[in-house]
Amino acid sequence: MTKILVVDDEEGILDLLYDYLTDYGFSVISAKDGASALAQVYRERPDVVLLDLMIPEINGYQVLQELRSEKTTENLPVVLLTAVDPERGEQAAIDLGVKHYVSKPWKLDTLQAVIRVALKETGGSGWTRPSSDEFRNVNRFRVDQPIPTAGWRPR
Numbered sequence: 001m002t003k004i005l006v007v008d009d010e011e012g013i014l015d016l017l018y019d020y021l022t023d024y025g026f027s028v029i030s031a032k033d034g035a036s037a038l039a040q041v042y043r044e045r046p047d048v049v050l051l052d053l054m055i056p057e058i059n060g061y062q063v064l065q066e067l068r069s070e071k072t073t074e075n076l077p078v079v080l081l082t083a084v085d086p087e088r089g090e091q092a093a094i095d096l097g098v099k100h101y102v103s104k105p106w107k108l109d110t111l112q113a114v115i116r117v118a119l120k121e122t123g124g125s126g127w128t129r130p131s132s133d134e135f136r137n138v139n140r141f142r143v144d145q146p147i148p149t150a151g152w153r154p155r
Contacts, residue, residue, distance in 0.1 A: 002119065003027045005046040007037040007063070008081070009055045017050065020108050026115075034058025038066055041073060048118055050111075053082040053093075064096040077118040081106065 004026050006017045014030045021028045029044050031037040035057040041049065049067075053060035060082065067073040080093050083104040090101050099121070100114050 001025065001027045002048070003029065003044065003046045004115065005037065005040050005044065005049045006030045007032075007034075007049065007055060007060070008052040009033065010052075013052075017111075020112075021115075024112060032056070034060065034063045037063050041067065041076070046076075047122070048077045048079065048115060050079050050081045050115070053080060053084045061092060061096065064093070064098065068097050075122070077122050079111075079114055079118055081111070 002025075004021055006014055006021075006028060007030070008014055008017075009032050011032075014032070018028045018030065029040055029046065031040045033056045037049070037051070037055070038058070040046070051060050051063060055063075058066075060080070064078060067076055067078065074097075077100075078098050079100040079102060080098055081102050081104070086101065086103050093101050100118050102111055102114055
């Protein structure tokens, strides 16, 4: 079963996407901030991440920087799902290697189509869900202890 990590700080969006995506046969996990998102990626090894850019603790751009800097997650498909102005957000996302950007408000059918395209593309991207022992950062980000943003710098 395809596992999707949904990262958004709005409970209503998390609930909506959980209900919608599970109805279509996806396994859905969620996170409300960047530190929890990274912990979930390293712990759960999702097949795709739906990521809001404006999230607390570590913002979406920083989450992307972390994912792209690690060999085990550099090809993990990420779909940005955000209210950030497309002119401002899209270029930054492209610079970080994101191919799919969906601006809020979005339609659920459109979102599902983008997820399917992202998953299809990963067939040739080299993304495979590595085993837990291949993740050297598996314990660096913990859901119960989010790291502060002050002083955080991408490698």
